[in-house]
Amino acid sequence: MSKSRPPYVPFKLDPTGTMHLVVTSLAAIPSELDDALTEVELWTVAHAGPGIPAPAAEHLHPFRSPTELLAQLESRLGRAAIGLRLYAIGSEAFIWDAANIAVAAGLGRGEIFTYQAGPKLRRVYCTHCRTMIEDVAVNVVPCPACKASLFVRDHFSRRLAAFMGVRVDAEVPGEIPAPEEFTT
Amino acid sequence: MKLAIAAIEILSPGLKRFTLAGAELPWAGPGSHLVLQIPGPARVWKNAYSLTAAPNGAYRIIVRRVGHSRGGSAWLHDHASLGDVLEVEAPQNFFNPPRSAKRHLLLSAGIGITPFLAYLQIPGLAYELHHCCKPEEADAFQALLPPGANAVLHTSRDAFNLHELMAKQKLDTHLSVCGPDSFMNIAVTAAKSLGWPMAKIHLESFGGATGGKPFSVRLERSGIAVDVGPEESLLDALEAAGLTPSCLCRGGACGECRMGVLSGTPEHHDHYLSDAEKASGKFMMICVSRAVTPELVLDF
Numbered sequence: 001m002s003k004s005r006p007p008y009v010p011f012k013l014d015p016t017g018t019m020h021l022v023v024t025s026l027a028a029i030p031s032e033l034d035d036a037l038t039e040v041e042l043w044t045v046a047h048a049g050p051g052i053p054a055p056a057a058e059h060l061h062p063f064r065s066p067t068e069l070l071a072q073l074e075s076r077l078g079r080a081a082i083g084l085r086l087y088a089i090g091s092e093a094f095i096w097d098a099a100n101i102a103v104a105a106g107l108g109r110g111e112i113f114t115y116q117a118g119p120k121l122r123r124v125y126c127t128h129c130r131t132m133i134e135d136v137a138v139n140v141v142p143c144p145a146c147k148a149s150l151f152v153r154d155h156f157s158r159r160l161a162a163f164m165g166v167r168v169d170a171e172v173p174g175e176i177p178a179p180e181e182f183t184t
Numbered sequence: 185m186k187l188a189i190a191a192i193e194i195l196s197p198g199l200k201r202f203t204l205a206g207a208e209l210p211w212a213g214p215g216s217h218l219v220l221q222i223p224g225p226a227r228v229w230k231n232a233y234s235l236t237a238a239p240n241g242a243y244r245i246i247v248r249r250v251g252h253s254r255g256g257s258a259w260l261h262d263h264a265s266l267g268d269v270l271e272v273e274a275p276q277n278f279f280n281p282p283r284s285a286k287r288h289l290l291l292s293a294g295i296g297i298t299p300f301l302a303y304l305q306i307p308g309l310a311y312e313l314h315h316c317c318k319p320e321e322a323d324a325f326q327a328l329l330p331p332g333a334n335a336v337l338h339t340s341r342d343a344f345n346l347h348e349l350m351a352k353q354k355l356d357t358h359l360s361v362c363g364p365d366s367f368m369n370i371a372v373t374a375a376k377s378l379g380w381p382m383a384k385i386h387l388e389s390f391g392g393a394t395g396g397k398p399f400s401v402r403l404e405r406s407g408i409a410v411d412v413g414p415e416e417s418l419l420d421a422l423e424a425a426g427l428t429p430s431c432l433c434r435g436g437a438c439g440e441c442r443m444g445v446l447s448g449t450p451e452h453h454d455h456y457l458s459d460a461e462k463a464s465g466k467f468m469m470i471c472v473s474r475a476v477t478p479e480l481v482l483d484f
Binding site for chain 2: 016017018019077078081082083084085106107108109110
């Protein structure tokens with residue numbers, strides 16, 4: 001793993017916590033984690049059908065989108081008492097968006113845990129015009145705003161929760177390599 | 185540097201406030217402490233005292249007269265007088281208010297309130313201070329608090345629900361504790377059981393654990409042996425023997441005086457080494473820690 005990517009450790013609940021809040025950008029917790037997640041408050045993104053999804057159980061809250069979930073996270077953390085541990089599971093963009101909200105709410109080292117899971121889609125930051133491009137699956141992508149063809153570097157910014165995209169044909173305009181799908 | 189005693193105030197039968205003055209004093213932020221060199225009959229004592237304030241051209245400390253005094257506090261209470269000049273080491277700070285905290289829960293007991301008296305002068309600091317003290321000293325401590333301080337004095341353990349206070353704190357709050365070891369242990373145990381992460385628990389200890397059972401140490405590289413008496417620390421004993429091991433805080437907080445243990449079992453009283461390091465018995469902080477075994481062999 002390069003130093004330009006955040007390191008991730010295998011998922012487990014922190015036994016020193018007294019309250020566990022798990023948020024995920026996925027519809028359900030990855031099956032390999034199921035056993036670890038008993039007695040937690042679980043927020044998912046699972047929208048089937050019209051209207052606002054109803055809580056499936058007291059401790060299970062489905063949201064319509066990651067954006068809606070993250071919008072609720074700040075106030076949830078603002079009401080919480082010490083002892084809460086936050087676990088963010090999903091795309092790198094989502095888990096670092098969640099981590100950044102948590103840091104602003106006062107959580108720190110030992111209270112936030114991240115776990116990358118789900119499709120290998122990246123949020124890409126156009127370093128030329130600062131546009132964010134969501135859900136990118138391949139390593140060469142056109143910027144929808146400034147039209148530059150961007151090469152997605154293996155360089156993740158935790159602050160922006162995005163990968164750096166730099167113009168791929170800066171040396172020879174028009175020379176654009178074939179895109180490759182992300183595997184990590 | 186040499187500082188003169190510019191003022192002595194009696195706060196209670198056991199508490200005196202000293203103002204030390206000098207020219208061009210180094211700036212000292214809240215949480216700083218001073219190490220004073222105090223003359224004794226047989227040797228010089230080095231004691232650390234938290235600064236309660238550092239106005240221009242002066243440092244202020246409060247000294248408790250300790251029953252079984254190591255030497256320093258008794259001299260300051262009984263012999264120090266206005267104009268006396270003391271050798272003082274430049275202030276150090278190992279108890280800065282944590283910057284990432286939006287709120288501070290401050291817990292102190294006895295003379296442990298001293299660093300927090302400096303904290304309370306920070307403009308706009310969001311804090312809640314709970315101070316435990318003997319009933320007969322409550323008036324003296326109350327008088328030290330600035331007007332409108334968000335502080336509660338507790339003179340009885342029964343009336344102070346520490347657990348409840350800690351459990352209701354928000355996620356943006358850090359905990360800072362200063363007092364005798366027994367008090368800090370109670371506070372840290374309660375905090376951990378309530379899920380406080382260690383990164384949000386900040387401790388300042390002083391003096392309390394410097395005495396105990398006598399023991400002897402053999403210094404492997406120096407090739408000498410030193411006896412440590414019941415009322416002196418290992419660091420004191422080495423300094424009395426003419427050695428100059430590096431040290432800063434003299435309270436088990438800074439990590440400067442860490443020494444390797446080659447044989448024997450140390451008895452840890454510091455707040456610096458991790459639990460794993462303490463269990464390994466391979467290192468000790470010589471300013472506060474002592475020995476379980478009659479002899480230690482140290483890598484010095």
